Amino acid sequence: xxxxxxxxxxxxxxxxxxxYKESGIVLNEQKYNLxxxxxxxxxxxxxxxxxxxYIQEISxxxxxxxEFIDATxxxxxxxxxxxxxxxxxxxxxxxxxxxxxxxAASSSGEEAFSLAVQLLANSFLFNxxxxxxxxxxxxxxxxxxxxxxxxxxxxxSMLHTYFQRGKGKWKGHVRIKPEVQQHVKFEKFNLLSSTxxxxxxxxxxxxxxxxxxxxxxxxxxNTLCRALNPGxxxxxxxxxxxxxxxxxxxxxxxSGYKKK
Numbered sequence: 001x002x003x004x005x006x007x008x009x010x011x012x013x014x015x016x017x018x019x020y021k022e023s024g025i026v027l028n029e030q031k032y033n034l035x036x037x038x039x040x041x042x043x044x045x046x047x048x049x050x051x052x053x054y055i056q057e058i059s060x061x062x063x064x065x066x067e068f069i070d071a072t073x074x075x076x077x078x079x080x081x082x083x084x085x086x087x088x089x090x091x092x093x094x095x096x097x098x099x100x101x102x103x104a105a106s107s108s109g110e111e112a113f114s115l116a117v118q119l120l121a122n123s124f125l126f127n128x129x130x131x132x133x134x135x136x137x138x139x140x141x142x143x144x145x146x147x148x149x150x151x152x153x154x155x156x157s158m159l160h161t162y163f164q165r166g167k168g169k170w171k172g173h174v175r176i177k178p179e180v181q182q183h184v185k186f187e188k189f190n191l192l193s194s195t196x197x198x199x200x201x202x203x204x205x206x207x208x209x210x211x212x213x214x215x216x217x218x219x220x221x222n223t224l225c226r227a228l229n230p231g232x233x234x235x236x237x238x239x240x241x242x243x244x245x246x247x248x249x250x251x252x253x254x255s256g257y258k259k260k
Contacts, residue, residue, distance in 0.1 A: 005040040007032070011051050015039070018058070023073045023133055024192045024216040038071040070134045077107045079114045079146075080153035082206065085235045086115055088253055089202065090122050099126040102200040104191060104224060105208035106130035109141025110150060112184045113176050115204075117154075117162040120180065129200070131189030141186045144176035191220045196227035203228050206255075207237035218245050225249065225259065232259045 007015070015035060016027040027035055039054065046064060048054045058065040080086075093099070099119075103112040112130035119126050132138050145166070151159060151174055162180050166173035189196075191205075203224050209217045225247055228234055234249055234257045236242065241255065249257035 005036055005043060005051060007036055007039065007051055011055065014055060019069065019072050022069050022192075023190075024213075024220065025073055025211040026213050026216075027072070035072065039068075042068055042071055066135055070136045073134060077110045077207075078150045078153065079110050081111065081114070082238050082255075083114070083118075083153070084238075084253070085204070085206075085256055086118050088256060089115075089233070090118060090124075093124075095119075095122055095124040097125070099124060099202060100198065100200045101126055101128045101202045102196075102204070102224075102227065103128055103130040104189065104203060104205040106132050106137075106141065106186070107134070108137045108146075109144065109184070109186065110146070111204060111206065112141065112186075113144070113180060114154075116180050116183045117158050117176075120162065120183070121158060126183060128184045129198070130184055130186045132186075133188065133190050135188065138186045138188060141184075144181050145170065145173050146176075148172050148174060191223065192216065196223065199227050199229050200232060201229050202233045202235075204235045206235060207240070209236060210240050214244065217242075221245050221247050228259045230259055233257065234259065 012029070012032060012035065019025055019027055039051070042064070043049065043051075043054050046054070046057065048057055058068045101115060103115065106112050109130055112128050116126075116128055130141055132141075151163065154163070159174070162177050163174040164177055166175065191208075205220065205224055209220060212220065221242060224234065233252070236255045238255050242249065242257065248260045250260060252258045
């Protein structure tokens with residue numbers, strides 16, 4: 001049965017190399033059960049019963065390859081996660097100066113919309129570019145509908161102003177209002193291989209580099225720093241840091257940096 005999928009060490013290493021090459025995410029042997037769970041789901045959906053046959057499928061079917069990468073690189077997120085960075089922006093920056101913000105590795109959009117509603121509430125002028133390597137996560141962000149458990153940390157006043165409660169089949173969900181959505185643009189971007197099309201005043205790349213090895217983190221930081229305007233701000237996750245990496249940033253708060 002596919003639900004009892006077993007992956008040999010050789011197959012695990014091969015699949016891990018595929019994920020690493022495409023996304024930079026390191027799946028060490030502690031992630032064996034995670035990979036089995038994600039792989040089993042794809043095998044059930046594609047009705048492929050053999051791991052070796054599935055590996056052949058992703059090597060010859062670009063659409064399934066994308067689905068596999070999506071399945072193995074999706075991370076948990078929610079609204080107002082690690083919100084001290086946004087609070088710092090609101091407290092520190094001039095709301096009369098237009099801001100260009102990049103939410104890199106934005107997953108399904110919670111980070112980008114969390115920024116947007118708080119900046120709107122404080123009368124900032126801004127646009128947010130939200131990017132991810134996952135097509136399915138980008139589609140969720142563009143849809144802008146989320147289960148209610150994702151919004152537990154959002155203050156009631158902001159819920160009333162910027163979110164719509166779902167009815168009927170969407171009961172138990174909320175939708176981001178159009179006036180918020182118009183400030184956020186979702187596009188696909190691979191942190192390892194894509195080239196930034198613009199420069200930004202603020203870049204968020206949070207809770208993704210923890211999955212990268214040091215050479216990959218250095219490559220990603222180089223790419224993002226080139227896209228950051230002088231004096232701009234760069235934020236990583238609270239459990240992450242840039243220690244041991246080369247960069248032209250100075251620390252301004254935990255996991256927050258400013259370009260020299």
